[in-house]
Amino acid sequence: MSRSSGAAVLFAALGDATRLSLLRRLSVDGPLSITRLSEGTGVTRQAITKHLNTLGHVGLVRHARRGREQVWELERRRLQKARAYLDQVAAQWDAAALRLKAFVEEQG
Amino acid sequence: MSTDRIEKRIVLRAPRSRVWRAISDAKEFATWFRITLDGAFAEGRTVRGRVTSPGHEHLKVEMQVERIEPERYFSYRWHPYAKDPAMDYSAEPMTLVEFTLEEAEGGGTALTIVESGFDRIPLARRAEAFRMNTDGWGGQIKNLERYVA
Numbered sequence: 001m002s003r004s005s006g007a008a009v010l011f012a013a014l015g016d017a018t019r020l021s022l023l024r025r026l027s028v029d030g031p032l033s034i035t036r037l038s039e040g041t042g043v044t045r046q047a048i049t050k051h052l053n054t055l056g057h058v059g060l061v062r063h064a065r066r067g068r069e070q071v072w073e074l075e076r077r078r079l080q081k082a083r084a085y086l087d088q089v090a091a092q093w094d095a096a097a098l099r100l101k102a103f104v105e106e107q108g
Numbered sequence: 109m110s111t112d113r114i115e116k117r118i119v120l121r122a123p124r125s126r127v128w129r130a131i132s133d134a135k136e137f138a139t140w141f142r143i144t145l146d147g148a149f150a151e152g153r154t155v156r157g158r159v160t161s162p163g164h165e166h167l168k169v170e171m172q173v174e175r176i177e178p179e180r181y182f183s184y185r186w187h188p189y190a191k192d193p194a195m196d197y198s199a200e201p202m203t204l205v206e207f208t209l210e211e212a213e214g215g216g217t218a219l220t221i222v223e224s225g226f227d228r229i230p231l232a233r234r235a236e237a238f239r240m241n242t243d244g245w246g247g248q249i250k251n252l253e254r255y256v257a
Contacts (some may be wrong), residue, residue, distance in 0.1 A: 027230045086226060089188060090114045093221055096141055097118045100219075103140040104122040104130050 013058040018043060019051045023060065023074065031064055031073035113224035119212045120219055127217040128179045131207050149173045149182075174204070182207045188229065201228040 013019065022037060034052070038045045052072050055061045064073050120127050130136045134155060138145045144157040151173055159167040174183040185202040203225040212218040 024230050086114060089223065089226075090116070093114060093116045093223065097116055097219070097221060099140040099142070100127075100130060101118060101120050103136070104120050104126050 013054055013060060016051070016054075018047075019055055022048070022051055022055065026061060026072065026074045031066060031071040033069055033071050037072065112227040113222060114226075116221040118219050118221075119216050121216045124179050124209050124211060124217045127209055127219060131182050131209075132176060132178070143169045145169075145171075149176065149184075151176050172202070180209055188223065188226070200230070201225065203229070 018041070021041070025037060026032060034045055034048055037052070038048045041048065052061060056063070056072075059075050061072050062075050064071050130140060132149060134145045134147065134149050137149070138157065138160075142161040143159050145155050146157055147153070147155050149155060149171075153173050155171045155173065157169045159165060159169060169186070171184040171186050174185060176182055183204060183206040185204050187197040187200060188203045203223050206220075206222045206224075208220045208222075210218045210220075
């Protein structure tokens, strides 16, 4: 299964629990300020900023201005690349369907 | 291309009654799906179990049976990426899995499997599942090809 280096970089950026939880927050709650993103995480604003920059570097999130506030938001188009997930689920179903086929055809 | 659903269609060289049993009988389903299940399928019932394929035994399965129309249609809901045993997925949206059986032209049974509702699953969860799965599936499919060949 060969994947583009773009995808490798993308998923490397995703390979961190704090960054995944940041994406989850932005996915569920929409654009948020650093202050909001830091709340209740036990992680410093500085560290959160660093993680957001990592995600921003691969194009998963971006800065935006909401009124007078700086917020971060998901770059949904980039995340669409994570659509490759569907290919995986599809591959799992292919495998399951083949097992079912063998099961009903061989065991009668 | 839809990001919300997956559709698979396969023709099985077996009568519809046989395929129906393999799908609707929880014991038979568990065998080919490679999981354990703690009870029979019934509409509105939740059936639980574990994955039995090697290396994945720590994973739990929970199927909420939705609709059963004998020899024609079977559906359930589940959490498609419940890969982390330490995580509580119960508050997250589920996908719907539907099996539809028809007579195939020239004999046998045409089976359509649809899983839908992925767009409601948080993006980060999908990406996470992708990362966790990347190593496993390629090899598993190759094993299967050898097995059914």
